[in-house]
Every structure is written in C-alpha cells, then in structure tokens.
Amino acid sequence: xxxxxxxxxxxxxxxxxxxxxxxxxxxxxxxxxxxxxxxxxxxxxxxxxxxxxxxxxxxxxxxxxxxxxxxxxxxxxxxxxxxxxxxxxxxxxxxxxxxxxxxxxxxxxxxxxxxxxxxxxxxxxxxxxxxxxxxxxxxxxxxx
Numbered sequence: 113x114x115x116x117x118x119x120x121x122x123x124x125x126x127x128x129x130x131x132x133x134x135x136x137x138x139x140x141x142x143x144x145x146x147x148x149x150x151x152x153x154x155x156x157x158x159x160x161x162x163x164x165x166x167x168x169x170x171x172x173x174x175x176x177x178x179x180x181x182x183x184x185x186x187x188x189x190x191x192x193x194x195x196x197x198x199x200x201x202x203x204x205x206x207x208x209x210x211x212x213x214x215x216x217x218x219x220x221x222x223x224x225x226x227x228x229x230x231x232x233x234x235x236x237x238x239x240x241x242x243x244x245x246x247x248x249x250x251x252x253x254x255x256x
Contacts, residue, residue: 113157114181116251118147118244119172120162121188134214136240143241150245154252156181166190170200177204182251184244186211191226202231209250210235211243 120140123130128139144160151158161172169190173183183206190197191212201208208231215238216223229235234250236243 113155114251115157115159115179116151116182116184116248117172117176117180118144118158118160119169119183119185119187120160121169121186121190122164123188124186125162125164136213138241143244146241147244147248151248154248156248156252158248166194166197169197173197173200173204177206180206182206183208184211184247184251185209185228185232186213186244187228191216191228192223193227195227198227198231201228207251208232209247211247212237213240213243214238 125140127135127143128137140162147160148158163169163172169187176183185201185208187194187197187210191210210226210228210232212235216226217237226235234247236246239246
C-alpha cells in the first residue's frame with residue numbers, strides 16, 4: 113500500500129472559521145477525515161500533518177523522505193516566501209504535488225508566484241478541499 117503524506121502549512125488549522133468565502137466551511141479535521149477515508153478506498157494510507165512553523169514543515173519532509181510514496185503539500189503563505197521549504201522538497205526523492213484550496217491566480221498578485229511549484233511534479237488549485245482529493249487520485253493506481 114502506498115503511503116501518502118499530506119502536509120498542511122500555516123493557518124490551515126483555522127479552516128472552517130478563516131475566510132469561509134474563500135476556503136469554505138469545512139474544518140481541517142473534517143477534510144483530513146474525508147481524505148483518509150477516500151485514500152483507503154483508493155488503496156492509499158493517508159497521513160495528515162499540519163504546522164504553522166516553517167522549520168517543523170521542513171523536519172516533517174526530511175523525516176518522511178525514505179518512507180513516503182508521495183507527498184501532497186499546501187504550503188500556505190510559505191508558497192511565496194520560503195526558499196528553505198523549496199530546498200527541502202528538492203532535496204528529497206519523493207514526488208510532491210502542491211495544492212491550494214483557492215484559485216491563487218484570481219487573488220492578489222503576490223500569490224501568483226510560487227517558489228514551491230518548480231520542485232513539484234504538479235500543482236492543483238481552486239477546487240476547495242477537493243484540490244487535495246484530486247492530488248490523491250493522481251497518486252492512486254487510477255492516476256500517476
């Protein structure tokens with residue numbers, strides 16, 4: 113069974129109460145529960161992790177570099193600012209898909225630039241919590 117880690121970055125712990133017009137009303141716990149359930153139906157072991165701290169995200173990536181079959185990451189605000197997170201992703205031999213719940217290209221100009229995208233195998237944006245779901249399908253036998 114493939115093990116897919118889902119790395120949620122800063123402020124995603126506030127889903128359900130933070131900007132519901134942009135991110136929806138589901139909490140992170142509800143999203144994780146759905147992703148674990150769908151993952152099981154796809155033959156994937158899904159392991160979610162969230163941190164508001166850049167160093168903890170980097171530590172998580174490094175610690176799973178030899179055991180993960182794939183990683184889905186929503187780097188949040190670090191998408192546009194973190195060279196260190198980008199370097200951590202490029203240093204591990206695991207395929208990574210970048211996801212964002214909102215369509216970052218319909219938002220502020222600074223959100224259009226991702227330091228993370230060039231070191232990922234793909235990027236999914238704009239489908240709410242289903243952005244993660246689409247990435248799961250990509251890692252399943254039905255996807256890549």
